[in-house]
Amino acid sequence: MTEINSVTTLTRDGDIAIITLNSPPVNALSAKVREGLFEGFKAAGASDAKAIVLVCEGRTFIAGADISEFGGAMAGPSLFDVQDMMEGSPKPVIAAIHGTALGGGLEVALCAHYRVAVPSARVGLPEVALGLLPGAGGTQRLPRIVGVEAALDMVTSGRHVPAKQALAMGLVDELVEEGKLIEGALAFARKAVAENKPLVKVRDNNEKLDIAKGHPEIFADFRKANARKFRGFMAPENNIKAVEAAVNSANFDEGLKAERTLFGELMMGQQSAAQRYYFFAERQANKIPDVPDDTATRPIKSVGIIGAGTMGGGIAMNFANAGIPVIIVEQEQAPLDRGLGVIRKNYERTASRGGITAEQVEQRTGLITGSLSMEDFKDVDLVIEAVFERMDVKKSIFERLDAICKPGAILATNTSGLNIDEIASVTKRPQDVIGLHFFSPANVMKLLEIVRADHTAKDVIATSMKLAKQIGKVAVLVGVTPGFVGNRILGQRQREAQKLVMEGAMPWDIDRVLYDFGFPMGPFAMSDLAGLDIGWVKEKSNGESIRDVLCEMDRRGQKTGAGYYDYDENRNAKPSPVTEQIINDFIVKSGANPRKISDEEILERCVYPMINEGAKILEEGKAIRPSDVDVVWVNGYGWPVYRGGPMHYGDQVGPDKVLAKMQEFQATMGDTFKPSALLEKLVAEGKKFSDIKA
Secondary structure, three states: OEEEEOOEEEEEEOOEEEEEEOOOOOOOEOHHHHHHHHHHHHHHHHOOOOEEEEEEOOOOOOOOEOHHHOOOOOOOOOHHHHHHHHHOOOOOEEEEEOOEEEOHHHHHHOOOOEEEEOOOOEEEOHHHHHOOOOOOOHHHHHHHHHOHHHHHHHHHHOOOEEHHHHHHHOOOOEEOOOOOHHHHHHHHHHHHHHOOOOOOOHHHOOHHHHHHOOOOHHHHHHHHHOHHHHOOOOHHHHHHHHHHHHHHOOOHHHHHHHHHHHHHHHHOOHHHHHHHHHHHHHHHOOOEOOEOOOOOOOOOOOEEEEOOOHHHHHHHHHHHHOOOOEEEEOOOHHHHHHHHHHHHHHHHHHHHOOOOOHHHHHHHHOOEEEEOOHHHHOOOOEEEEOOOOOHHHHHHHHHHHHHHOOOOOEEEEOOOOOOHHHHHOOOOOHHHEEEEEEOOOOOOOOEEEEEEOOOOOHHHHHHHHHHHHHOOOEEEEEEOOOOOOHHHHHHHHHHHHHHHHHHOOOHHHHHHHHHHHOOOOOHHHHHHHHOOOOOOOHHHOOOOOHHHHHHHOOOOEHHHOEOOEEEOOOOOEEEOHHHHHHHHHHHHHHOOOOOOOOHHHHHHHHHHHHHHHHHHHHHOOOEOOHHHHHHHHHHHOOOOHHHOOHHHHHHHHOHHHHHHHHHHHHHHHOHHHOOOHHHHHHHHOOOOHHHOOO
């Protein structure tokens, strides 16, 4: 055995050279790995070996680039140097793939002459999720091997292709038995030598590109079909342009040059910076400074849920999806049956679209049991209360749970903003009480705000964070404060949106500005979608607000064909003259003087107070770090990931500019715009939110 460097060895099995990478945790393409590969292939190529096998130790093949090196000076051989060494090898190179070959990992594998994989392996080019494109020939080699349409799908979705599908696409040449990767790769290598197989260079194969030449409609149709999904993002478009370059360039090198230019545009842009920031932010959210990684967790083998409504049913599905039995309790049989029926319909709808099998529908619904008695919670490990937002109701429920549930059971509330310390105070075990704030629809939305009360035990926090991952959620630990992190910040935007309407901006003006910023929809369109009558009581309504008047006119949103907007039979929205008249009547009644409000002011009035409120939350210690605030908003409220989140966006704009604008608004519109002390401190010290450590 020859040790090439600390992460790479070169060994022999007869006349086959084996280059082995071992750079935990995922064999990322760091400077050391690139050096090892370059020198390993150089040595193997100069030896008397007849073929070369590349294999990786650990749980995966090369799973991508070392993102921590992005933006730094290049050290050692480049990835292009490694690829040239592999493609130019005078003897066949076989990449042996297990785990994942992603991004730069697949770009390396595509420079081997052949690829073998175990059935559980997956391959893909997911750089688009970081606001990038494959920058080492991925957009040039991939369409040459799988065809243009398949390549467009892969590079713009970033999806991980299972090995069996990769074999059918030509990305993999042979599947080998699970657990016998090296043996299978060696057998393939010997076969290649015995049959004198050609040294296949993907870069030289133009057959599938030629099919697409002269057919620009392939790209036009793809853009049109995905316009909604790609809205606002630069990376999908640059990926498409790079594949277009593969088709239209005179040769591989010319296409590669175009790819590098398009890659550079993204790498130096704010969108990729935000998406790379967010990549680390989501992982950082799992780290709780005073809850060590080795904190013991409580076993969660069964769950109880109070409430079979939309929220309770959605929460139940999360646990059933993970194979955890659930008991749902309602007060009466009719709402219980209705809730269980909705759960089944949701699963059947997913099955009809191919998301799960009919067998899985039965398996998952079979894990959910309905009950009319909380006494059935006596043996569960976790109970989640998901009833309507009334403190007296919640306290009554927790008093009963305290008496019923076994010692050590976790008692959780799904409240979206009530004081969990007050809820916990009615129990004899406040250390077992925690907030698990799911977002609606709970079976779809990724965010889970985990709310730590004053007495919540560390193992309860650790268990909740671990459980969130188990049920496919992105968890963020926050503190007790009205509205917690997400809704407290949302309140700032909602207040300003309503005030702007009374100053002369129409709802569709405000929605358009926020939509163009990157949100899925603005606050008024969202209200119409949810229903304006949520929380509205007909008997108590007396036309005091615009919403009251709309509801009294039975303009309750999309479901009634009209709300802030008018809707056609397909629920397409258009500005409503009725709503405009109602607003103008309210403005006249208030004695205000409406004015023309610029898009710039709308955006600043809606977004800068959100940044400021995030700073107050950090100041009060209700969020651990600025990036946690951003994870909440990207996952729970549709903040565009290519803008990183409100705190990252504050850094991009500049805390000094945010502060100056808040001070300007405070001077003209009052202390609702009072800047946070933390924002003032950062600006005084010339720092950014990213400088704040947990």
